[in-house]
Amino acid sequence: MSSIQILLFVFGLLMFKYKKSRMHRFVFLSAMAEGPHVAIPLRLSIATAWPLKPKLHRVYLLIQEDRPQNLDDPVCDSIPVIDLAKPTAVHSHIQPVEAILKASKEFGFFQVINHGVPEKITTDAMNVLKEFFNLPSKEAIEYVPHTKGWIHTSSDYTKVGAHLWRENLKHLCYPLEECVQLWPNKPARYQEVIAAYILEIQKLSSRILEMICEGLGLEPGYFKDTSEVQLLSSNFYPPCPDPSLTLGILAHQDPSLITLVYQGNSPGLQALKDGHWINVGAVPNAFVVNIGNQLEIISNGKFRSMDHRVVTSPHETRISIATLVNPPLDCIVEPAKVLVNESEPSRYQARQYKEYVHHNKAFGDHTVTIQNAMISES
Ligand code: OGA
Ligand code: NI
Numbered sequence: 001m002s003s004i005q006i007l008l009f010v011f012g013l014l015m016f017k018y019k020k021s022r023m024h025r026f027v028f029l030s031a032m033a034e035g036p037h038v039a040i041p042l043r044l045s046i047a048t049a050w051p052l053k054p055k056l057h058r059v060y061l062l063i064q065e066d067r068p069q070n071l072d073d074p075v076c077d078s079i080p081v082i083d084l085a086k087p088t089a090v091h092s093h094i095q096p097v098e099a100i101l102k103a104s105k106e107f108g109f110f111q112v113i114n115h116g117v118p119e120k121i122t123t124d125a126m127n128v129l130k131e132f133f134n135l136p137s138k139e140a141i142e143y144v145p146h147t148k149g150w151i152h153t154s155s156d157y158t159k160v161g162a163h164l165w166r167e168n169l170k171h172l173c174y175p176l177e178e179c180v181q182l183w184p185n186k187p188a189r190y191q192e193v194i195a196a197y198i199l200e201i202q203k204l205s206s207r208i209l210e211m212i213c214e215g216l217g218l219e220p221g222y223f224k225d226t227s228e229v230q231l232l233s234s235n236f237y238p239p240c241p242d243p244s245l246t247l248g249i250l251a252h253q254d255p256s257l258i259t260l261v262y263q264g265n266s267p268g269l270q271a272l273k274d275g276h277w278i279n280v281g282a283v284p285n286a287f288v289v290n291i292g293n294q295l296e297i298i299s300n301g302k303f304r305s306m307d308h309r310v311v312t313s314p315h316e317t318r319i320s321i322a323t324l325v326n327p328p329l330d331c332i333v334e335p336a337k338v339l340v341n342e343s344e345p346s347r348y349q350a351r352q353y354k355e356y357v358h359h360n361k362a363f364g365d366h367t368v369t370i371q372n373a374m375i376s377e378s
Contacts, residue, residue, distance in 0.1 A: 056242040059163045066158055068270075068277070068311050071244050077281030079107055079271065079288075084207075085114030100208070101215035104291050104299075108306035109271045111286040112208070117200045119285060124189075125197040126264055129319055131187040133167055133236040150183055151367060158250060165312045166248040167236040170367055172374065173198050173323070174228040194232065198323070201260055202229045205325045208258065208289060216299055218336050227257055230326040230374070231363065236319055237268065240312035248310035248318075255362035256292030256324040263288065266318035272307040280308075294327055294356075297348040300335035329354040329374060 080103040082096050103110035150171035158164065172179045180195045209223040237248040248268060263269065269280040269288065280288055296305040310320075327333055334350035354375055356362065363371055 056240065056245050060165055060240075060246045062158060062162050062246055066162070066247065066250060067245055068243065068247060068309070071311065075270070075277060075279050077267075077279045079103070079109045079111060079278070079280050081111045081113060081283055081286065083114050084112050084116070097211045097215045100211050104212070104215075104295075104303040106304075107271060107273060108291040108296075108304040109280060109288065109308070111280070111283050111288050112204075113283060113286045115204050115287055116207075117204055117287070121197055121200050122262055122264075122285070124193045125262070125321060126319055128187055128190050128193040129169070129234050129236070129321065132169065132184060132190060132234075133319070135186060151370060152184075162246075164248060164250065165237060165240050165246045166310070169232075169234045169236075170363070170370055171232055172230060172370060173232050174230045197321070198229050198232065201323045201325075204287065205229060205258060205260055205323075208260075209325070212258075212295070216302065216336070217338060219338075222336070223257070226327045226331050227325050228328070229323050231324040231370070233322045233324065233363075234319065235310070235322070236317070237310065237312055238317050239315055241314065243312040243314055246312060248312050251307045251309045253305045253307060254290060254292040254322075254324060255294070255357065255360060256326050257294045257298075258325050259290050259292055259322055260325070261288040261290070261320055261322045263318070263320040266313070266316055266320075268310050268313060268318050269320070270309055270311060272309075277309070292324070292326075294333050294353065297333050298336050298339075300339040300344060301347045302339065327353045329357065 080099060082099045082103065084096055100110060150169060152167070152169045154167040169184070171183050176195060176198060180191050183194065184190050205227065206223075209227050210220065212218075213220055213222045235248065240246060251272065261269065263282055265282050265284055267279055267282040270277040271280055271290075272278075290308065291303045291305050293305045296303050312318075329352070331353050332350050333353050333356065335346045335348055340346045357371055358375060361368070361371070
């Protein structure tokens with residue numbers, strides 16, 4: 001090899017290294033400057049241009065014990081799917097009330113289909129939320145807590161300071177007429193579309209709670225004045241470069257009576273059953289219903305409020321709408337009298353819901369403002 005050839009070879013090698021290090025720097029800066037929402041498409045486009053696997057930025061790395069373990073193991077989707085339109089439940093011969101009772105005891109989770117919520121209502125809600133999360137000006141309003149309005153965040157933290165892989169929008173929903181005007185007004189249709197969604201969820205949740213009354217042997221209308229759709233919490237999970245190292249939401253239980261989640265056709269929600277994480281699965285046009293802490297108390301522990309979490313997808317963006325049906329803040333929550341007797345003594349202390357919310361920071365660190373707004377309302 002001539003000395004010219006050697007020089008050219010060394011120069012080529014240096015250029016290759018230089019480009020590679022610039023690229024690392026670019027990836028790093030884009031991840032530092034932006035949350036999951038905008039950083040990923042950039043990183044993925046770089047990854048296509050260069051033969052390097054995209055890396056999850058270290059701010060999203062969870063500590064070992066918080067990471068989703070065994071993500072590649074087969075985890076069955078065995079959460080019961082209950083058909084509310086038929087006298088018998090899907091895949092079984094038991095009545096819906098009985099099926100709800102069984103699922104609430106065994107899993108603390110079930111899905112409902114043929115629930116009566118028009119598809120247009122759920123599609124419109126998902127579309128308007130997609131538009132909201134895709135708004136270019138959203139960063140400007142980040143962390144602006146409106147006393148009784150709404151909160152948008154793209155950086156929830158774990159207790160050791162790692163970021164979670166989600167954006168979240170929360171707002172109060174009750175009383176609806178008063179709340180609706182405090183919600184985001186961009187996209188322009190947001191208030192109208194989400195108000196229509198909440199009205200339908202109110203109807204569906206009342207129907208489910210009435211079936212729960214029947215199943216538990218509580219008098220009809222037991223939850224009539226003590227269950228309102230109080231809070232909407234919408235989540236946006238962009239595709240994640242490495243789902244094994246992070247989570248959309250950490251393992252938690254809901255501080256509600258029940259929570260209804262609409263997730264379109266995108267799976268990601270998992271529930272803990274007998275020490276194993278199982279997929280809730282995405283059933284077209286279904287609502288996921290999960291038992292919150294307050295209903296566990298009222299049922300005197302017959303129902304279980306289970307740990308659940310959200311794993312991310314390497315390919316898909318996922319949007320979910322969680323609506324929390326809560327008791328009024330001044331309501332005293334305790335085991336229902338008919339479920340307490342000599343052989344089954346009360347397992348929970350009576351406590352005002354307000355006290356529970358306050359004491360447990362029930363809706364997360366970022367939502368202290370919303371909690372305070374709720375508390376000062378009662
Ligand atoms: C929640 C929740 C599940 C989901 O918001 O409390 O558990 O699928 N959401 O996003
Ligand atoms: Ni939850």
